[in-house]
Amino acid sequence: MNWDWSAVGDFMPMFWDGLLVTLQALVLGALLAFALGLVWAMAQRSGLAVVRWPVNVITEFVRNTPLLVQLFFLYYVLPEWGLTLSAMVTGVIGLGLHYSTYTAEVYRAGIDGVPAGQWEAATALSLPKSRTWGAVILPQAIRRVVPALGNYVIAMLKDTPMLFVIGVLEMLGEARQFASETFLTVEVFTVVGVAFIVISYPASLLMRALERRLVR
Amino acid sequence: MSADSTPLNTSKETANPAADGSELIRFDKVTKRFGSNTVLDSLDFTVNSGKHVTLIGASGSGKTTILRLLMTLIKPEEGTIKVAGDYLTHEERDGELVPAGDRHVREVRKKIGMVFQQFNLFPNMKVLRNVTEAPVHVLGLSPDEAEERARGLLDLVGLGDRCDAYPSQLSGGQQQRVAIARALAMRPQVLLLDEVTSALDPELVAGVLDVLRDIAHTTDITMLCVTHEMNFARDISDDVLMFDAGHVIESGPPEKIFSEPEHERTREFLSAVL
Ligand SMILES: Nc1ncnc2c1ncn2[C@@H]1O[C@H](COP(=O)(O)OP(=O)(O)OP(=O)(O)O)[C@@H](O)[C@H]1O
Ligand SMILES: [Mg+2]
Numbered sequence: 001m002n003w004d005w006s007a008v009g010d011f012m013p014m015f016w017d018g019l020l021v022t023l024q025a026l027v028l029g030a031l032l033a034f035a036l037g038l039v040w041a042m043a044q045r046s047g048l049a050v051v052r053w054p055v056n057v058i059t060e061f062v063r064n065t066p067l068l069v070q071l072f073f074l075y076y077v078l079p080e081w082g083l084t085l086s087a088m089v090t091g092v093i094g095l096g097l098h099y100s101t102y103t104a105e106v107y108r109a110g111i112d113g114v115p116a117g118q119w120e121a122a123t124a125l126s127l128p129k130s131r132t133w134g135a136v137i138l139p140q141a142i143r144r145v146v147p148a149l150g151n152y153v154i155a156m157l158k159d160t161p162m163l164f165v166i167g168v169l170e171m172l173g174e175a176r177q178f179a180s181e182t183f184l185t186v187e188v189f190t191v192v193g194v195a196f197i198v199i200s201y202p203a204s205l206l207m208r209a210l211e212r213r214l215v216r
Numbered sequence: 217m218s219a220d221s222t223p224l225n226t227s228k229e230t231a232n233p234a235a236d237g238s239e240l241i242r243f244d245k246v247t248k249r250f251g252s253n254t255v256l257d258s259l260d261f262t263v264n265s266g267k268h269v270t271l272i273g274a275s276g277s278g279k280t281t282i283l284r285l286l287m288t289l290i291k292p293e294e295g296t297i298k299v300a301g302d303y304l305t306h307e308e309r310d311g312e313l314v315p316a317g318d319r320h321v322r323e324v325r326k327k328i329g330m331v332f333q334q335f336n337l338f339p340n341m342k343v344l345r346n347v348t349e350a351p352v353h354v355l356g357l358s359p360d361e362a363e364e365r366a367r368g369l370l371d372l373v374g375l376g377d378r379c380d381a382y383p384s385q386l387s388g389g390q391q392q393r394v395a396i397a398r399a400l401a402m403r404p405q406v407l408l409l410d411e412v413t414s415a416l417d418p419e420l421v422a423g424v425l426d427v428l429r430d431i432a433h434t435t436d437i438t439m440l441c442v443t444h445e446m447n448f449a450r451d452i453s454d455d456v457l458m459f460d461a462g463h464v465i466e467s468g469p470p471e472k473i474f475s476e477p478e479h480e481r482t483r484e485f486l487s488a489v490l
Pocket of ligand 2: 279
């Protein structure tokens with residue numbers, strides 16, 4: 001089997017397009033996962049069973065079904081219900097929703113790790129709920145879980161190729177398209193594989209460094 | 217300097233009613249259970265405004281439980297608690313006494329401040345913000361007013377120069393003095409102190425007790441303390457209440473309780489701690 005450097009060169013314009021789409025999906029999906037996960041985690045601590053119960057059902061359900069199935073569901077079933085979204089938006093929602101059920105667990109561990117004395121001090125000062133959460137509990141809880149959240153972002157990166165099945169032209173999608181036209185499979189898939197390592201390995205080193213600094 | 221710039225509410229014009237000796241705290245047949253463990257059994261006692269009252273009693277006798285009930289960190293199973301004439305545990309609606317709602321509890325609770333054994337400062341905020349947070353967001357003070365009040369109080373506790381430190385950069389004694397300033401910044405009528413020196417290294421205890429002694433002697437704030445520092449209790453208390461098995465078994469001025477206790481349990485307890 002021959003390695004053709006010129007094929008790598010020819011693939012590059014499509015590769016950059018794909019990389020951009022991958023990173024877009026990742027950033028938007030991660031933001032959604034961070035925000036939604038926080039909503040789940042706080043709802044799970046609600047004093048109202050009517051809030052806790054549905055949230056538990058939703059998060060368990062989403063966590064225990066494959067992302068691929070969820071993507072197909074969102075892409076093919078939502079339009080039947082009259083909600084047609086672009087492949088990219090569907091992919092971001094799928095990724096964000098799926099990973100929000102993991103970030104919810106991370107936040108929950110962080111919140112549980114804040115000493116009871118902090119809640120008591122907030123009560124003793126009569127701080128309103130919004131300040132207790134926003135100024136006292138969450139800043140302490142989130143600081144401790146930043147590395148764990150980061151690790152989920154890396155896991156998410158490695159799940160972005162799944163968006164290809166609903167037609168999002170991220171890195172893998174571009175590679176498939178290029179390969180089917182040129183039959184230069186080795187070169188393009190190697191480039192994509194290397195790209196994943198080049199992004200995720202330094203990111204995981206960064207998370208380990210953060211962990212040493214933030215989690216005491 | 218404005219009229220309101222004194223760190224403590226010693227003047228009669230402030231929001232805090234002066235210590236006129238009227239009844240400020242009333243426990244009426246308060247029962248508190250943890251599971252099958254009845255910690256307080258139909259407890260009655262009152263504290264008059266401006267008084268400094270110390271609770272003593274063996275470990276597990278329910279002293280902390282009393283302070284936590286007053287701070288609304290826990291709820292009694294039976295009975296009522298009144299602070300400055302308002303029910304803390306209940307509210308009157310259409311002439312009937314019903315369990316208190318959140319808003320009512322928040323209003324009455326503003327009259328009470330607490331200093332904890334473990335300080336419980338907010339580690340993510342600098343010292344100054346620990347002290348301004350509640351005055352700004354609960355009392356509605358402007359940030360400038362709150363800062364002026366906080367700086368005055370931090371000066372009072374000897375930490376005027378550590379406003380920009382984080383709690384973790386302070387010694388335990390310094391942290392506890394910040395916690396005292398934080399509680400006072402809300403201008404409570406009652407200050408609850410639960411063994412505020414027992415988590416401190418011995419050489420740091422005196423500094424904290426000096427601050428409290430200063431506050432006790434220069435203000436009209438009502439204090440309810442739990443302490444194992446009998447000298448401090450003797451020094452600042454108007455009254456000492458001896459607890460045993462969920463009841464007040466003896467009370468009186470410190471000279472009397474400490475030198476000629478009537479009750480056998482009090483004598484046993486004092487000989488163990490003195
Ligand atoms: N949250 C809780 N859950 C279960 N039992 C509790 C709880 N808090 C207190 N108790 C029990 O209530 C009793 C009184 O406790 P409390 O802390 O009020 O005693 P104390 O007089 O402050 O003792 P110490 O001098 O050791 O601080 C103890 O038997 C304790 O085990
Ligand atoms: Mg105690």
